[in-house]
Amino acid sequence: MPRARQVATVIADVAAAIARTHREEWARVVAGLARRFGDLDIAEETAADAFATAVERWPVDGIPPNPGAWITTTAHRKAIDRLRREARRDELHREALMLADDSPGQDVGAVDDDRLRLVFTCCHPALAMEARVALTLRIVGGLTVAEIAHAFLVPQTTMGQRISRAKAKMKAARIPFRLPDHDDLAERADGVLAVMYLIFNEGYLASGEDSDPLRPDLTGEAIRLTRLVRDLLPAGSAERAHATGLLALMLLTEARAGARVSPDGELVRLDEQDRRAWDRALIEEGLALVKESRDAAARGDGRLDRYQILSAINAVHASAQRARDTDWSRIVELYAELEQVDPSPIVTLNKAIAVSESDSPEAGLAMIERLGDALAGHHAFHTTRAELLRRVGRSADARTAYDRAIDLAGNTAEIAHLVRRRGQLAASGSDDLPARGAPS
Template sequence: MTGPSRAQIEDVFRREYGRAVAVLIRRLGDIDLAEEAVQDAFTEAVRRWPVTGPPPSPAGWIITTARNRAIDHLRREATREDRHAQAALLRAPAEPAEEGPVRDDRLRLIFTCCHPALSTAARVALTLRLLGGLTTAEIARAFLVPEPTMAQRLVRAKNKIRDAGIPYRIPTEAELPDRLRAVLAVVYLVFTEGHTAGSGERLIREDLCAEAVRLGRLLAELMPDEPEVLGLLALMLLVESRRAARVTPGGALVLLPDQDRGLWDRELIAEGQAIVRRCLRRGRPGPYQVQAAINAVHGDAPAASATDWRQILDLYDLLLELAPGPVVALNRAVAVAEVEGPGAALALVDGLDLDGYHLFHAVRADLLRRLGRAPEAVRAYDAALALAGNATERDFLRRMRATTVAP
């Protein structure tokens, strides 16, 4: 029998990385050692599984192998005095589960890493690395910063945890609200990386989308009275409802106005819209709730031409008040183009400082194309192509560039 391919083993890696690292960090109290041990386990899987076939429980095999690699590392590095104590700790049976409000290993990892001693950006970046196994380059793209800057941020966050002696434990119920903002940011960024992968050949990473939605549902069970928790869950469900229509059978990107709405998942839309209505009744709007409401309006339209862009623009006005920033302003400009025309939108876009963001140039290119300014549009498409990391997005931009010609 032929064993799994490297690609299949990499799929296991993506699914199980966060859980394995969470278990090892809890046991070792050392981020770097946990990550190294899990990476070693997957290297061993790539070597052995094609020959022996996958084990009955790939996740259990990965955790056990990583634990054994950590033991080997401690034996090599520890002094004689503490070597046996450390090895005995690792070989001991698993301790009883800690009591506390957070029971899921991966959700607990997010809460424990989102410690107030770290900056919000550092909390989010570190947990993205540990939870989803995202590369430094992928996280840097999510934050719109250079890769070396993000690498330094991750190192500083790990050092801070080590030097400050921040414990790896379940936060108490009273501590959960203070960490919630960063936790929601982590879950949302995991989802957005799954929705549009920052690199690779495929547009969508279904594993990350599914994991983010799973975590969102757990958060909603854990904190049902937090409107932004519900807003984030609704947002993810409504965006996820369109996944089947976002690419053609051949894998080409399809923009929202051109999607076959018959492929949209109406059950997810109904669930997301019901949650949005619950949020509206509470009267405590937040950024995730408003974004969910925007996507609920899209879900209401039976055809692209029936979209209530005026309502969407009003919601973006509110979002810009709640969460001001250039990316929100860019998305708002897309709505302005539908309500007031591409010229008004371009004037807004040209005032934004987003030169390192590929979607900024893609939006500019589309607006310039619609205004008949083909040479400028081509240059904007070139700028977007130079920054886009995903092959599906690059293919789409090339097609659009090719059809943008001067009269």
């Protein structure tokens, strides 16, 4: 093999090894550093320095047998060197000496895993939700500030300041790097799962007319982090069952990603999607997790949380080989159950969609009209109302509802879909095409 080709092969192999190690080990390395030194800035920056050193050294020295251990050792050494250079080295150096201390450490929470402590620290309830999301993606997920800023459509400087303020607040409030006690774990776990759900939803239907309609990097990261949280929560606990339900929901939703946007960049409704393009492996895993979550609930008090119910709803959709085979009566039942667990106008809106399929569009429309005050500023309300109005023959009202939905929608693929639907209505002057309100 020519020398140039050999060099190119080595460089490619090293780049792949570093990317894989970053993906698999970043959270573990940062978490270990944070526990040892009690400082997220030191943990994040020295971990990044260690990966930068790997970029320089591995092409020359070769990929180490245990890349994760190499990164961990290098980062720890860099952290110690940094502490020695700082004015506060006397106090902090004593903490660094823990690296060589084999005696048992202090109690750090209900579950003994550094990565889970890191997740719970970044999702501390003292922080605003937007700060929790940003900090989790940066510290746990290893995304750059630029990547996070792009995902949430804010300037990079704004996102950098948001993350910096979150870290400063953690220091000022002396938020410990620890898990909540057993008695508080359920409440705190719910907050962590809510952050994961927000991250996933932003990738599932990205906001902003200038953004990509789907963000697989965000949905993928949310799934990865939720797997991490689920795997580290105690087996048999209600918290793990809830995480299992959320993971199932994400997988069943992500399975449809390949069919959700047309080649022209338009959102494709669930009933119109080519189900052959759905990811069967994700569906099978998701269905298995739905069953596992349901069985776990049955062994407890029998009650399901919002994620478990939503995953069960998505399981009904995923199990139907054709749209017309969907068990809409079962979906109505599940949304009625969700209304008891997590009542909101959005839940009732989705229940009304299911009622329009299982009963009649008139019945669904009657339910939706009662939500007008609560959801006047929500594009999904006007979209659903437009679809049902056209099904009952009220074309003029449907056109007005489409106009309002387009004004409020913030996703390019969704806007394209709504414009086409409105155009069809204007061209025909009547409801000449079937319309379904099922989610995509």
